[in-house]
Amino acid sequence: MGDAIGQLLPFAMGVTLSPIPIIAVVVMLGTPRAQVNGPAFLVGWFAGLLVLGTAVLLVAGGAGAHDDGGPATWTGWLRLALGAVLLHVAFGQWRGRPRGGAEAEMPGWMSAADGFSAPKAAGMGVLLSAANPKNVVLTVGAAAAIAQTGISTLDQELALLVFVVLGTVGPAVPVAVYFGMGDRSERILDDLKHWLAAHNAAIMTVILLVIGAKLIGDGISVLA
Template sequence: MGNAIGSILPLALGVAISPIPIIAAILMLLSPKAKVTGVGFLLGWVVGIVVAVTLFTVLSSALPAENSGSAPIKGTIQLVLGVLLLLLAVGQWRKRPKKGEEPTMPKWMQAIDKVSFWGALGLGFLLSALNPKNLILAVGAGTAIGAAALPVSEDVLVIAIYTIIAACTVAIPVIGYLIAADKLHEPLDKLRAWLTEENSVIMAVLLLVIGISMIGKGIAAF
């Protein structure tokens, strides 16, 4: 189980350090329906993470068993995922705002203060489960967990660890707001502004690091 946990930690961190969902959560917390939409978004975010990594864990466990010395199937999957992450990193770097330019954010964020509980829940699910970057990371995590051939109870524990880490950056501001809304309003607004400005650079560096790591693991598996 230790190897599986070690493999999923950087992937979970990759999901956690996702400026767009953090910005979305903050915008909801700054809206008139902060508590309702914030909780809905967090629930959707967590459920999406669990569904994605569980699905790929089940699919990975159905792959032919490989010995510990050589795992070409797992290695090939990791190589492909690593290359995809590098391509995403290049795309993010090219989208970074030039000097003097205002960063562009998704148009759906303009109406985020009007979203309902169920709309927030659905948005959280979509951003966590169907976002291309998160989907690739979920494939990598599911492959690592499934290839470890652990008992179901240990699979559940590893998936729980992955989910806690991946969801923490959305969970912390939402839970913090529920506890001390007045004190967090200004810090959250400043964090939103900084993440909006640095979104592309943060994601490019993150995807580059994880992509290279994934490729290295894929090569080592042969």
Template sequence: MGEAIGQILSYGVAVALSAFPIIGVVLMLATPRARTNGPALLLGWSLGLALVGTIVLLVSGGVGPSDQGQPADWVSALDLTFGVLLFGLSFTSPPPPPRDGKEVPLPKWMRTVDSFTPVKALALGTAMSALNPKNLLLSIAAASAIARTDTSAGAQAVALAVYVVLGALGPGTPVVLYFALRERSKHILDDLRLWMEQHNTAIMAVICLLFAAKLVGNAVSDLSS
């Protein structure tokens, strides 16, 4: 179990740093339905991570290490593919936000959060974690890493749960602050939202580059051994 959990720690932290779910939660916590929509988006985000991970584990059932302790060639090729895709995605982030105190342009859904119902917030959270290309690739890579360990199905499920919990820390932090501090949390959450908006491009580019290097390096090492 320890091996499986060790494989996903860095992936979980990377997903937790995704800016859009954090910004989305903060925006929803400033609406009249904050007490329901904020947790609903967080739940949807967690469900999306769990859904992708579960599908990958089921599809990858029985894909453990070979007799020599090395992954199968197709598994290494998959890592290489994910690494190349993440490398490409690191250069497809939106342009840097405007400076000189100007507001950052937000996606349309972020400008309409006041009208969201809990069901819509839940669906949005699920879509952001399960369908966003960067988060999807990270979740697939994390679940694939779990599947390749020589551990039982129960241990793999625990490792996936740890990944989901880690991945939920990003959008979960504003929710905890909101319920713990109430009105006093507004200033903290506004500052967090602005910081994430200003640095989203750099954060995601660095994350994608780091994990692209990790996956490509692992694949090259496995295929050449």
């Protein structure tokens, strides 16, 4: 299982360091329902990643991701395709970055966060984790990497759980700060929100470039 965890770490870091979900949590923690909506968002985020990862893991396992003592050839092509997609997204992130001191534009739904109920906060967590194209690509890459190691079903499930837990750390940090520091957390979280918003494009460009390059390199190794 150690090999599987080593393979999935870059994907988990790409998921957990995404600025937009962290900003979303911080916004919810600034609303009257913060004590309920913050944890509800995390539950939705965790569940979304787990369901998506499990589905991909089942498909990859059924397609024979591991054969003849090593990764199946199709996993190499999959990695090349996923790597190319991430490089394309990274390029788009960089091209769309704010210029000339302009503020980054946040999703419109964030302005309605004040009125979110717990189920709506949880639903937003599911959407941002399992319906976000970038997360889908990263989760597919992680699940395929786990499946191709050929470890037992139980070990694959445990490795996926590690991926989901690590992928939840980023959004969980603001919630921990909020409950751990109380009123003192307001300034810290506000500064974090503005910093992440200002550097969202740069952060995601670097993360996606690194993971995309790794996927392409791994894909070439499998095909070679």
